[in-house]
Amino acid sequence: MSLRVAERISGIQPFYVMELLRRAKELEAEGRDIIHMEIGEPDFMTPQTILKAAIAHTATGDVKYTPAAGLPELREKIAAFYRLRYGVTIPVSRIFVTPGATGAFLLALGASLNPGEEVLMADPCYPCNSNYVQLYDGKTRTIPVGADSHYQLTAGLIERHWSADTKGVLIASPSNPTGTMIPRDELKKAIATTERLGGCFYSDEIYHGLVYGETAATALEFSDEVFAINSFSKYFGMTGWRIGWLIVPEIFIEATEKLSQNIFISTSSDAQHAALAAFDDATLAELESRRLEFEKRRDFLYDALVRLGFEVPIKPEGAFYIYARCAKFTDDSFKFALDLLESEGVAVTPGKDFGTHEAHHALRFAYTTSLEKLADAAQRLERFINTR
């Protein structure tokens, strides 16, 4: 007998973009100038107010375990933020501070999903979301979605794909990779349908705040019986700190508490003390100016891509991605991405990192780089397309 990798691992797909990243690094090492549009991380630094709070805490030297659910004052601030932003009141007992949104997913699914049970998700979607399901030996059923439903699941799709094994539904709005949002009414209907079917509703809200039209609705506006996942990474500019939060239905509080005590002990004390400054007026003002900058980038990149012949049926309303169809240029978007990197030094993410539905005709462009670089990238893209 010899050591063997657990079966769940074979169900976890590698990220194809990693191959691109490796090549991009090689090219950079050779002195090539690479424009990175593959990265799902804001290029902005963590706001100064947050850095100061972290440094003040570190300087005390008292960087100890916190309660598993998080610092009480941080949970209070999160609750206050929901009152302010969404007008909803969430009892602090339902709020768990977590090591990133990844930690929130580990808790939400660990507390609710049994092996063999199924979660419905849109295709395309963020690949890690189905990998948390895989981790617990559950199954993901992906449902092809298109522009007609804003690349989001609908109540009708949920009902049509529900089976005896279905445990719940995961919706991410704004979506990674499409940047599109589920309309408020559709979200309400999707939740109502899931509840009627007796399922769990997992709402991935990690791009809330980075929205360029109407404010995103939280699932919590429509029900107390949902899981809402959020993060300090994207909107608050705290990726490297690894801190997010999870809001659970009342009946999952005890299970979530038990799990978090066991699998995390607690979230980084430094990150939590830093995040205490995340809701300060000065921080929110800084974040608003960044949001406006992201909006400008979106507008620029959207116009550029459409002008070049990419199809973007719905102008993205949030996050920092544009998911563009490249059917006019190729039937193999992965190869297109590799060639683009090789010829012009522009790195983008191939569609097949987000599912299979029309993935060969799709590319994700992240505008996590400056307007100047985006303009440069648009020129390189144009040259690449014209010389093919």
Place this chain on the structure above:
Amino acid sequence: MSLRVAERISGIQPFYVMELLRRAKELEAEGRDIIHMEIGEPDFMTPQTILKAAIAHTATGDVKYTPAAGLPELREKIAAFYRLRYGVTIPVSRIFVTPGATGAFLLALGASLNPGEEVLMADPCYPCNSNYVQLYDGKTRTIPVGADSHYQLTAGLIERHWSADTKGVLIASPSNPTGTMIPRDELKKAIATTERLGGCFYSDEIYHGLVYGETAATALEFSDEVFAINSFSKYFGMTGWRIGWLIVPEIFIEATEKLSQNIFISTSSDAQHAALAAFDDATLAELESRRLEFEKRRDFLYDALVRLGFEVPIKPEGAFYIYARCAKFTDDSFKFALDLLESEGVAVTPGKDFGTHEAHHALRFAYTTSLEKLADAAQRLERFINTR
């Protein structure tokens, strides 16, 4: 149909010490002076050298995702530490930086354990270890151990309890709660037996460094085919930072990499930059003086407990715990602990938090408090025992 908690949750025991902690807080709120001997966290602050490294990194504002496996320079430093401390050479590719030892366990078991498979552990042992197994819908078979085997599993016990469902063996040395260590030869034999049976060997080494006699042996001295789990929390005084590491057998590298990308993205950038200073000479000198202080405390508390009539068959050789038999005073150590807290304001952890084997006759005393407080606690214990 209504929402239901996942079945795995019911298999996760609550920590009984939480009840004691709640009561201790109430008593403190009433103005009572409580001596905390229930806490598995060093009372020392994070060393200044480490704090400085963290602050310098935070001040750059560039707190971003790192590679999933950790900063290359930190992985190199960990490899160098193994060469220095244990004389073993570990390829950096086998070293993963993780969010605490908890993260290391999540990866090690996620990469290797299938649902329904069984892991052998000692009783008593640290309860979270079996809860990681539970998380992946595996099973824990606990094996009663006593002073005759230093409260550790042996090759003979492993062989005798091996079944068709057994996937592997978890050994923690020094042990929480007993502070005892597996002798070097026994560790070698236990690994050889596990390998012969085709199982995974998980070596929990998080209390290495906090050892008061012969240096602890790492499982890696005897085999490359083991999982070694370690942490910056205990010896390096970095509990609140949530950073540890995992060393995996070669064939698990890819699976571990995939899992860590998906479930963590990366470990806290701040914690990693802080930990870069953990192996500096100045830090190690500071840690050595702390180790000597812990040793003094162990000697004091061991003598005091034995003098009072507690039985401690093996003087603990590591960690910061004494697991004492209290059969002379009670057949219900949990009630004893509650009464002790109520009467004398001394908080200790009941045996049943660590298993069932003779747990009703056991208490865990942590010496994570000053010698002065330990002396005070000994007096209170004496008064408590004499007035029962």
